[in-house]
Amino acid sequence: MSGHLLTLGELGTRGISELLALTDRFVEVGQRPIPRVPALRGRTVATLFFEDSTRTRLAFETAAKRLSADVITFAAGSSSLSKGESLRDTFETVQAMGIDAAVVRHHSAGVPAQIARWADDGVSILNGGDGWHAHPTQGLQDAYTLWRHFCPVPDGPPASEPLDAPSLSGRRIGIVGDIVHSRVARSDIEAYTALGASVTLIAPPTLLPACGREWIDGWLEPDAAKRVEITDSFDDVLGELDVVGLLRCQRERMVNGLIGSVPEYVARYGLTAQRAQRLHPDAVITHPGPMNRGIEIAGAVFEDLADARVLVTQQVSHGIATRMAVLFRLIGSGAALPGDGLA
Known part of the structure; x- marks a missing residue:
């Protein structure tokens, strides 16, 4: 290093x-x-x-x-x-x-x-x-949290060496929200793809990079870039995700006209109670914080899923x-x- x-x-x-x-x-x-x-x-x-x-x-x-x-x-x-x-x-x-x-x-x-x-x-x-x-240590902690969620350490005395090589291979991870302005998104993409995961970026067109694939291809290694997809429809991919990574909805984006009102954003990109019912049974939710309950995720969804499937506390x-x-x-x-x- x-x-x-x-x-x-x-x-x-x-x-x-x-x-x-x-x-x-x-x-x-x-x-x-x-x-x-x-x-x-x-x-x-x-x-x-x-x-x-x-x-x-x-x-x-x-x-x-x-x-x-x-x-x-x-x-x-x-x-x-x-x-x-x-x-x-x-x-x-x-x-x-x-x-x-x-x-x-x-x-x-x-x-x-x-x-x-x-x-x-x-x-x-x-x-x-x-x-x-970039926010490299956030990317590392998010990747570690997911790795250890899907590949937990067995009970017992700590091993002198890692029990398994860090990997997210085969996992499909969605990152939802303000992609283009998010340093967390960039570092998470680097970490997840390096560990073999497929990443889907989900956001309104105004919060996705204007150059689309060129943005991804411009800074990721070719093998990693192949594992990244971009869409503006949360509903189309929701049921296929192993991880729903929510990003903070920054109100200044609304002031600047990049997105509409809060209700409009929630209707298309919020993890509402209706969307939560469509999640894969083993899917988990991450958020780098600070979280806007009622916008990125409905308060009731957070409370209902927090113990087993919302990994925010583990991330911290x-x-x-x-x-x-x-x-x-x-x-x-x-x-x-x-x-x-x-x-």
Whole structure:
């Protein structure tokens, strides 16, 4: 693994699989009475969030602390950026405090990559979400959640090695909502196709890439791109899906005229009670959050299916273990076997 994590595409199938297998080890750590290991003792991780976040920030900070790293928290609203300081000067100030890694979240695509170019040797940059571009750790946690749902770990003591190779082969996954503006969608597509799944993108034409297939073919490997389909009809594919991945309906899209009213969106793309009855009996539902109940999914559907088929809580829980795996590989003894240095 390189010194930074900016997209999942740079990892490839092997890198993604290795991180998901390592995540298994850290899920087990999280189940201990004291869920902490000394793997990153003496290391310092900074969270540089120039955009609001709850889940991603807390997951990274919790992951770093469980690995015994020190954490520096940066909030743009209360920083010298409000006094006119440049982004580069802000980063270099934090870097001068002696950090080993920085998690960067920004509303503009490409900012984590630019900061990686400014970073000193030995400082790793992790993309915590940039604009419409990428959210690699979200893609990893979503892929891990689905893999372990469909291929659960047997009861008993943890195995010293992964019991099965990470795979979503044969699964058909739908991603529903604002595809073109979603960094989560892009990273999920990369993760799912790398693991062998077929992906169907489902959205109104105004929320699908205008160039259609060219958009997919332009950034996915050819073998992965072949496993992606695009449609504007949720109802046509609903019963064939193993996974319904819902994306947040952003109200600003309505203001900009990209979609109509909330009732119109729900009528065509919401997981209503009527649509829930047509789901495959074993189909599951994911959502990266924050969720708009009554829009992406009916409140009653969420409550009725939450215990067994809505995996939102599992996504959040696995997000901590996934980020522990990423941090361990980047700034820990990344060349070690998964069991080494954890206990």
